Amino acid sequence: MANHSGHAGPHVVPKLLYFAVFLALIVLTWVTTGVSTVDLGRWNIFVALAIAIVKASLVVLFFMHVWYSTRLTKMIVAASIFWLILLLFLTMADIWTRQMMGVPGR
């Protein structure tokens, strides 16, 4: 953020951090693949999506440097997640609850 040294380069993160994030992503990929063959009933989808969200967060925060970004950039990232949730959640709330009502149009 505030960088008055005149050097506009990005925050250079240690290589080790990239390798740690990379290792976590690889491990999580094979964990989610392994877990998918175990029958957890309706929880399979939640486990798979939770792991995907963790992986995506690691990529956004460290590979995409959002952790070190300005507040304006962070706000835009948050806005994209917010609008995606609006799109998915409001529509699915309708789809999930429509059968509950004995009215035409479901």
Added chain:
Amino acid sequence: MASHAVDPHVSSTVQHHFENAEQQKDASTVGMWVFLLTEVMFFGGLFLAYFVYRQAYPAAFAAASNNTNLIIGAANTTVLICSSLTMALAVRSAAIGKSNLIVLFLVLTLVLGGTFLGVKAYEYHDKYVRHEIPGHHFDCRDEAGKACTDAAHTPLFFALYFGMTGLHATHMVVGVGIILFLIGQARKGAYSPEWHTPVELFGLYWHFVDIVWIFLFPLLYLIDRSGAPK
């Protein structure tokens, strides 16, 4: 970059409408993220279609997604994550001014991205041979050759499979073109620690495409793998 700076505090890479290099870079980053926001909504529509139809025809989606190859999917995910690592290292090399390493890591990213697309092409061919492309000759069968459960609705899964992975692959093909351009520029020494915005912004794009796949992989390959009747 040629240096014509008169004021030692203002780099020649700063365009006249910016106060300084930091402001210029922040503006570029914000612009790229606004573009990525529109991309999130672009793919979001397809994800929504997937969730709506999966909710409507769970049995057909379970049967059809079991016809994807789990090991190939996981291996290709690994390849894409490797390409994200090499991309991150390319951006880091640019930030610390190692031109040779920028080229090396961009070439590695290119090779890994190309590998991903090659495997994807193999998978598409496999689906073509098995008549799993929606249309007149569509036919969904399991390993034993038995018709899929709720076969009438399985084309929906495959339409979404090809639509979502196809849009993702299109983004990668565009990415490959941009990497080639960046490699050419990096070889000419166009990027310095003070200015390497194209490499950095392309990194954001490449990681975004990786994230899309991070969600496509579980949704298309993994979710109904355990065979639990829904």
